[in-house]
Amino acid sequence: MTAALEGIRVLDLTRVLAGPYCSMILGDLGAEIIKVEAPGGSDETRTWGPPFKEGVSAYYLCTNRNKKSLTLDLKSREGKEVLEKLVRESDVVLNNFKTGTMERLGFEYDHIKEINPRIVFCSITGFGETGPYQQLPGYDFIIQAMSGLMSITGDDQSGPQKLGVAITDILTGLYACIGIQTALLERERSGYGQKIDLSLYDAAVSSLINIGSNFLMTGKVPQRLGNHHANIVPYQTFRSRDGEMVIAVGNDRQFAHLCAVVGQPSLASDPLFSTNAKRVENREALSYILQELFSQEKTAYWQDRCQEKHIPFGPIQTLEDVRNDEQLKARDMFLNLEHPKAGNVEMIGSPLKLSRTPVDYKQHPPDAGEHTEEILTGLGYDKNTIRKWKKDHKV
Missing domain, CATH: 3.30.1540.10 (formyl-coa transferase, domain 3)
Structure with a gap:
């Protein structure tokens, strides 16, 4: 059975949450995801914990299935050469470096589109690539605070509260999926890719929906209502x-x-x-x-x-209640994958239920560099060259 996004290759230069969440969704839908990290692994979530299982972080596992892992020193001549070859053969470049990092590496959008005019280039940053905040680092907690979300979460006694998960990362990852697939569809008409500039701050503000609309209509600053709704009772x-x-x-x-x-x-x-x-x-x-x-x-x-x-x-259910919920079992919302180090790991599944091209879980979350030799061999590099590059920490 052909997967929905089979034949689409994504170069995933992201780490932590928003970008990896986006690329995992695309991978679940059948795209080939090549996760690019520095030699030794540079996705910080590999070390975030506990909990760990046989040294493998639960946080890392949650957003990195259905990917291959390639390690490259993008500051080296060899790393840049490999990335350029991959750009020529890919459909999407996804990154969440700070604004200006891709330019310093020599892989700004203008250069990438010269290599491959059909490329869809998606940049995820904290505050976007324009405006006075563009150089500020963006973390979900900070964005929840600045966007107004925390000002309306909690009650008078609790004070401002963040959501229990990094919701602005999740929202931005979802917007990235929407933007990437939209650009791929448009490419079928025009023949050209384009750049997508996404920020956590913009995504968070977009989620204010009726609360934002209430304020814009009245000028009245909304107050924290705890678990009450601003417009509906009870x-x-x-x-x-x-x-x-x-x-x-x-x-x-x-x-x-x-x-x-x-x-x-x-x-x-x-x-x-x-x-x-x-x-x-x-x-x-x-x-x-x-x-x-x-x-x-x-x-x-x-x-x-x-x-x-x-x-x-x-x-109000605990996660134990959720895990045992018969509805979620019927919807296949939990799955098991075999991991070479961690053994059998249980994961939350995809909510996407497609009738003809269902999601598939083919690949465990990879170790750093697990597929380096496979990918480089596919690009035409011989084993001696790959061995030397590994010794010199180029890959």
Whole structure:
């Protein structure tokens, strides 16, 4: 079976998260990913931990399957020569160096497109390649702070909070996938590649959606609402007798059903709560009433009652709960790969479900330089040359 992106070669000069996440998605879809690192390995996530399994970092494993690993000293004449050969035979160059690094290495976009006019060149930086912040280093935590995301996460008691994962890296990796595939499609019409300039900062601000729109419309700076929704009530967490859960009532009909479920049908016609706008105005009063009622029964009880009435409901699950969730098992969202050092490793799978060209998991996350000899041999280099370059730390 032909994979969706079979025949597309990506030179992946990225490390840590946003870039590797993007290239893993492309690899899952069938693209050939050549992960380029400095000799010995320069992706910092190889050493981030614990946890490790037989010296292999869980962090590194999570975003580097379906790739081949090539090590090159890009400051050396030999490394530059190899990269130029690969550029000629590739479709995409993906990098997340600081602004100006590719220029210093001699591989700025203008030079790369001279080598291969069809190349799609995607640059991921913290703040983009233009503007007064272009030289600043970009880290997810800093971007969450600066973008406004932390100012609306948490509550009055907690203060600003970051999300538990590096969400701006993930968002930027997804945007990179969209941009790369869009440029590849456009190339079919024009015959030419193009440059994509992505920043974590831009991606984070784009994710503000309705909260950003609320501010732009009113000029009112949004406040931290914890697990409450700015525009919809009740759309929040509640404590049950044995845990915590989320209710997400999206309209007045669902609210009426919820009132019946908790044994207080008259709440639906109460002038303070009869419309969503009124419920937003009287958020605290309604939340207090509902919390008193929800605390009387266990989460499973409320889950069954809400689902019977088609009221959006979800228990707050631990990762152990998630791992054992029958829905995720049915969707093949966990997989096992054999790794030459770590042995059998369990990974989170791809959410992409394509009917004719499904994702495939062919390659374990590679050791640094694991495929160097294979790739260089394919470019026409003999084993003696490769052996000498390895001895001299050129590859």
